[in-house]
Amino acid sequence: MTWQDESIGGREIVYVRADLTTRAQQVETMIVENQHRADLSPVEEAQAFQLLLDLGETQPTIAARTGLPRRRVRDRLKLHKLPDTARDLVHTGQATITDALAVLDVDAEHRDELLAHLGTPNFDAKRQWAKRETQRRKDFAKLEAELLDAGWEKVDAA
Numbered sequence: 529m530t531w532q533d534e535s536i537g538g539r540e541i542v543y544v545r546a547d548l549t550t551r552a553q554q555v556e557t558m559i560v561e562n563q564h565r566a567d568l569s570p571v572e573e574a575q576a577f578q579l580l581l582d583l584g585e586t587q588p589t590i591a592a593r594t595g596l597p598r599r600r601v602r603d604r605l606k607l608h609k610l611p612d613t614a615r616d617l618v619h620t621g622q623a624t625i626t627d628a629l630a631v632l633d634v635d636a637e638h639r640d641e642l643l644a645h646l647g648t649p650n651f652d653a654k655r656q657w658a659k660r661e662t663q664r665r666k667d668f669a670k671l672e673a674e675l676l677d678a679g680w681e682k683v684d685a686a
Contacts, residue, residue, distance in 0.1 A: 550583075551583055552580055552583040552584070552585055555576055555579050555580050555583070556580065556590070556593045556594055558576065559573070559576050559577075559594045559596075560594055560595065569618070569619045569621075570604055570607060570618055570619070570625045571607060571615050571616075571618055571619040572619070573600075573604045574604040574605055574607040574608060574615075577590055577601055577604050577605050578605060578608060581605070587601050587602055587605070603625060603629060604625075606629055606632065607625070607628065607629070609632055610628055610629075610631065610632070611643065613643065614628050614631060614643055614646055615628070617646055617647045622647040623646045623647035623651075627646060627647075627651055627655070628646060630642075630655050631643055631646065633659065633662070634655075634658040634659060634661070634662045635661075635662045635665055637661075637665075638657075638658040638661050638662060639658075641654065641658065642654055642655060642658045
């Protein structure tokens with residue numbers, strides 16, 4: 529952790545703890561320090577959290593050691609499920625993490641169209657449309673399964 533920042537002769541001197549023995553401890557300390565200065569984007573947080581997972585940490589441990597809510601850790605890690613273009617929009621502040629993660633809530637057929645509107649003024653309208661279409665498809669699949677279970681037969685209309 530940084531203890532004190534000083535400038536001497538035009539050079540910045542930073543005092544740090546040197547007793548961090550594992551790579552995971554170093555990454556955790558980096559996350560805490562950068563959160564204090566508020567200069568990590570959600571995408572950078574996701575990368576740091578993923579590194580900690582790769583080093584054997586768990587989501588609850590990451591949350592506890594960084595002092596961040598579990599939900600924040602979980603949501604940042606979900607960013608890895610998005611295409612690079614969506615993560616770039618979040619990283620540059622052109623799209624919110626909430627909007628980006630909403631893309632994951634729709635079926636694959638509507639995901640690309642929704643991604644095309646991420647970061648635009650009409651994203652909310654497209655998100656609502658895509659969610660309705662996704663729900664409609666789920667409802668249809670459920671009804672179809674119930675009909676088939678009840679003995680109905682599916683016939684090709686061709």
